[in-house]
Amino acid sequence: MDTAVTVEAVLGDGQGAEDGGTEAIERAFGWFEEVESRCSRFDPDSELRRTVSRVGEPVPVSPVLFEAVRFALEVARDSGGAFDPTVGARLEARGFDRDYRTGRAHPSGIDPETAASWSDVLVDAPRRTITLRRPVLLDLGAVAKGLAVDLALRELSGFSGGAVEAGGDVAVRGINGEGGPWRLGIRHPRRPGAVAAVLHFSDGAVCTSGDYERRSPKDGGSHLLDPRTGRPAAVIASCSVVAPNAMLADALSTAAGLFEPELAVQWLERRGVEAVLFTQTLQRYSTKGFARLEQCL
């Protein structure tokens, strides 16, 4: 996932390191490798790449890949295609094609100009299969990291508190090391090192989709691609979503970041999550309940 991962467990009264904290943290890290091996579009040996190489037939897949794809498709449907996990080949064509571990590209060979979309991906829950009606390269970048964060955090359920952070996706539970709610900053979209908001909460996740992080080596545009236009997102500089878990926050922040800001806020409010957005001109928009989480800067 080309990112550093931090896992933190907060022990309660009477708990010591011998009470499984170290082992729990190690298990938590294991999920990242597991999810990556299933869901990476960069690794030619990943389960995802092996799955997309078979078109027109139901392919039995692991629970991790199945759930990631199924959830991505639900968000695609729910967002009217603003979020679309089939943009992989187009991202690949724009230069987002390197396996960060090796620095090498392993092209999928899938035509980026194909008219395929999320509706060409079918899932069969009872059989746990995925069927591609057309050749598509799935990109689960907005889902898989959040899924790994959530799975990792569950390993810390036996402690007073826990936090998992991976590349800016953060999920927490319980108390922080000072015995209070977790204090979570939201990166300022245009001021490196600065935060635009600070939130305090105990259970949940916050993920941010921003146009600042990765730039295409070919056209300099954002990695956030609007699947409806094929072009990088233009209006929203960053969108941060607070949700019960990181996979949801990750996917919704990516999808909403492709809307006009007013529409994004309405769409997110209808889904029962809180969010704050900043436009390119640093206009701020937020959901009605966002202020309840916020510590004034």
Next chain:
Amino acid sequence: MALSGAVVVAVYTAGYSRTEAAAQRADAALAALKAAAGTSPLQAGGSVSSALTSATIASTPPAATGASGASGSGAPAGASSGAAANTPPASGSSAGSGAAAAAGSSAPASSSTPAAAPPAQSSSAPAAAKPVAAKYKNGSYTATGWGPHGPMQVTVVVKKGRIASANVTQCGTTYPCNYMQPLAQLVVSQQSAPVDYVSGATASSMAYQQAVTTALSQA
């Protein structure tokens, strides 16, 4: 700072290594999801939020296999291997020590700060944020935080047991350090490091957080 109940047991910032056990856990953990797979709460008119909460993650029961995960070998490029392993810092320094490791730099002192935790509260954390009534030793404490944009030195001044200021005293970053002013005010108002983590930023970008946490560990 006084040691007390809640203690951060460890912070690892590292890559991760593939293990068979992890794969087995994944299958075991997610097998339970099949039961919830029948109806999509989205399709049933529910929210995405409830869909995921109830159907996808909530039933994950990973088996404890004691598999090795991560903190040492197999670290991907960009992540150091276990640099912060077994670090028992104050909560606030978790991001800081992680930051140093992730950036591949050696942040002064950030990985050896003492465990510190004000009185633990019940596991049901308070909903509202309250400044922690920490007692610090009077004095002036200086530390440096590092990130991909360069180093930053912060001096924390403690008067009458409380943080009076936490200003940047040397700015080696590629961005202006007056960006940190809101965070400096937050350190004073909540009497602690400003944040535990930052969404949208890799931990390695938190030079100010790292410096404040390290400085406070001396206070």
